[in-house]
Amino acid sequence: MTVLPLRRHRPSTPARLLGGDRLVTAALAVLAVPAVAAVCAPLIAPYAPDAVDLSATLSGAGAEHLLGADQSGRDVLSRLIHGARTGLLGPLLVVVVSTVAGTLLGVAAAWLGGAFDALLSRAMDLVFSFPALLLAILLVAVSGPGLTAPVLAMSVAYAPYVGRLARSAALQEKTRPYIQAYRVQGWSGWAICLWHLVPNIAPLVLAQSVTNFGYALMDLAALSFLGFGVQPPTADWGAMVNEGAAALLQGAMLPALAPGAAIVITVVAFGIVGEALADRVARRER
Amino acid sequence: MTEHVLQVEGLRKAFGGHVAVDDVSFSLRPGGSLAIVGESGSGKTTTARMLAGLERPDAGRIRVAGRDRSDAARGRAGRLARAREIQMVFQDPYLSLDPRVTVARCVEEPLRLHLGAGAREGRARRDELLARVGLGEREAAALPRQLSGGQRQRVALARALATAPKVLVLDEATTALDVSVQAQILELLAEIRRDTGVGYLFVTHDLALVRHVADDVLVLYEGRVVESGPTVEVLSAPRHPYTRLLLHSVPRRGWDPARIAADRRALATALREGPASSGAPHPNTNPPTRSVSP
Numbered sequence: 001m002t003v004l005p006l007r008r009h010r011p012s013t014p015a016r017l018l019g020g021d022r023l024v025t026a027a028l029a030v031l032a033v034p035a036v037a038a039v040c041a042p043l044i045a046p047y048a049p050d051a052v053d054l055s056a057t058l059s060g061a062g063a064e065h066l067l068g069a070d071q072s073g074r075d076v077l078s079r080l081i082h083g084a085r086t087g088l089l090g091p092l093l094v095v096v097v098s099t100v101a102g103t104l105l106g107v108a109a110a111w112l113g114g115a116f117d118a119l120l121s122r123a124m125d126l127v128f129s130f131p132a133l134l135l136a137i138l139l140v141a142v143s144g145p146g147l148t149a150p151v152l153a154m155s156v157a158y159a160p161y162v163g164r165l166a167r168s169a170a171l172q173e174k175t176r177p178y179i180q181a182y183r184v185q186g187w188s189g190w191a192i193c194l195w196h197l198v199p200n201i202a203p204l205v206l207a208q209s210v211t212n213f214g215y216a217l218m219d220l221a222a223l224s225f226l227g228f229g230v231q232p233p234t235a236d237w238g239a240m241v242n243e244g245a246a247a248l249l250q251g252a253m254l255p256a257l258a259p260g261a262a263i264v265i266t267v268v269a270f271g272i273v274g275e276a277l278a279d280r281v282a283r284r285e286r
Numbered sequence: 287m288t289e290h291v292l293q294v295e296g297l298r299k300a301f302g303g304h305v306a307v308d309d310v311s312f313s314l315r316p317g318g319s320l321a322i323v324g325e326s327g328s329g330k331t332t333t334a335r336m337l338a339g340l341e342r343p344d345a346g347r348i349r350v351a352g353r354d355r356s357d358a359a360r361g362r363a364g365r366l367a368r369a370r371e372i373q374m375v376f377q378d379p380y381l382s383l384d385p386r387v388t389v390a391r392c393v394e395e396p397l398r399l400h401l402g403a404g405a406r407e408g409r410a411r412r413d414e415l416l417a418r419v420g421l422g423e424r425e426a427a428a429l430p431r432q433l434s435g436g437q438r439q440r441v442a443l444a445r446a447l448a449t450a451p452k453v454l455v456l457d458e459a460t461t462a463l464d465v466s467v468q469a470q471i472l473e474l475l476a477e478i479r480r481d482t483g484v485g486y487l488f489v490t491h492d493l494a495l496v497r498h499v500a501d502d503v504l505v506l507y508e509g510r511v512v513e514s515g516p517t518v519e520v521l522s523a524p525r526h527p528y529t530r531l532l533l534h535s536v537p538r539r540g541w542d543p544a545r546i547a548a549d550r551r552a553l554a555t556a557l558r559e560g561p562a563s564s565g566a567p568h569p570n571t572n573p574p575t576r577s578v579s580p
Contacts, residue, residue, distance in 0.1 A: 179383035181442070183447065184338045186369030186394045188362065196384055 020231040025271040038084040045078040049235040056251040070255040082235040091216035097155035098147030102162025111168035124160035132157035169201040291316040297346035308509040321488040321500035329509035338374040373446035377458035379438035383430040390426040395447040415444040436467035
């Protein structure tokens with residue numbers, strides 16, 4: 001009998017899992033800020049998001065209001081912290097729904113092949129050719145503004161990105177001998193896909209979904225900015241940029257700039273983490 | 287004819303316009319060992335895949351233990367019954383194991399599916415199988431990437447034996463291993479055949495291997511059986527020019543690649559013109575009766 005030393009796993013932190021890159025660690029730390037803000041908003045926000053202090057209207061940064069107050073005299077920092085809730089919850093729902101639906105459709109197309117694959121692939125192309133924002137605006141026009149319609153529309157729009165990736169990964173995985181060994185063992189297609197194929201392509205799909213998170217956040221913020229998403233007075237980054245736009249002319253930068261910066265920084269951080277994940281998956285494939 | 291555990295008649299498979307396997311017939315007795323030999327593209331792997339149910343034959347019949355298995359298995363019962371008759375070991379041990387599944391679970395999975403065995407009974411049977419192929423507790427807890435090629439192929443073998451199949455198809459199962467490991471695996475295979483009475487179907491291009499492991503041999507060339515019979519006879523006195531070419535292609539002292547290339551061209555021309563001018567159909571071949579075609 002041959003005995004080989006077995007490699008032991010080192011305990012893995014999220015940062016090491018992502019390759020131990022300093023940039024990635026920084027991006028993860030940056031993402032922790034809005035995540036914590038969203039979870040404990042009422043605890044850390046200095047004021048309630050709707051509390052009005054008319055004496056501070058359009059005041060710049062100061063000791064009382066760290067990021068100043070907007071045109072209605074509401075504390076910008078508090079609204080920013082509370083805005084992280086809708087800002088992250090929306091994209092989270094989009095990513096979860098589009099990942100599940102996209103994986104399901106992509107793997108089904110790859111596994112069943114033939115006419116089913118052709119039909120699903122063309123359907124995905126059809127959704128691709130339709131601008132996501134237009135789809136969302138149409139849906140909002142039908143069902144009224146709020147978080148539901150934009151999230152639903154974005155889920156539909158993002159599912160083909162995941163679906164196309166899952167399909168190509170599943171097609172490649174399907175021809176691997178280990179999947180065929182399961183078939184020879186007599187497992188049903190369902191069992192093979194669910195317990196073996198999907199878990200093996202999951203890292204690749206998740207990397208894509210993390211990147212999608214950033215894009216979905218940006219799209220949803222754009223919708224709120226346009227007035228189709230979360231409605232005032234609810235604190236939301238996109239809506240805040242919209243409300244603060246008028247104040248820019250009066251020389252008050254922070255009410256529009258702070259939520260804008262929050263959106264950009266979060267989207268970039270998600271992009272960095274998503275890319276690091278994808279790199280890591282690609283390295284492991286080789 | 288039920289004395290044969292595996293009987294194949296007139297098997298044919300075409301991919302698009304290319305006929306990969308054409309009118310292949312053979313049979314395997316219980317506990318026997320048959321080698322299908324040919325170069326890349328001779329249709330030997332397609333034949334193996336059809337036997338394992340991974341590919342559907344266009345024509346011909348596959349009978350295992352007297353039951354017709356030519357069509358795709360229908361339903362759970364059909365799939366399981368087929369899996370208990372034929373199992374397969376794949377060429378590349380680096381790709382044929384699920385990278386996320388430990389060795390122990392890899393062997394337990396088919397046991398769970400086929401025996402519906404309880405946890406304790408399943409574990410006992412699993413340990414028995416792993417011990418059978420020479421793997422211990424240490425390897426059982428490992429993931430495939432932590433194992434060597436030889437160890438992985440042992441795992442694949444234990445997994446294939448879990449359903450106690452009557453026929454084991456070994457598709458170039460030792461090709462990816464280095465020579466000393468290959469010898470160990472072959473030794474193990476011989477031992478298992480003696481103990482369990484499983485029949486082997488080796489699919490290989492390696493004539494040295496055939497000499498050691500196979501009772502009978504079937505030579506495939508461009509999807510057709512060109513020669514078949516007992517291994518000793520075929521290898522010591524090959525009748526078909528392609529078999530001779532295969533034998534001469536094995537590198538050894540005084541070996542001349544240029545000469546073999548020339549032989550190959552001559553063979554291709556002869557075979558292309560041969561059947562067309564004579565117009566005679568290929569006679570059916572059935573080992574162990576010695577026959578040559580065309």
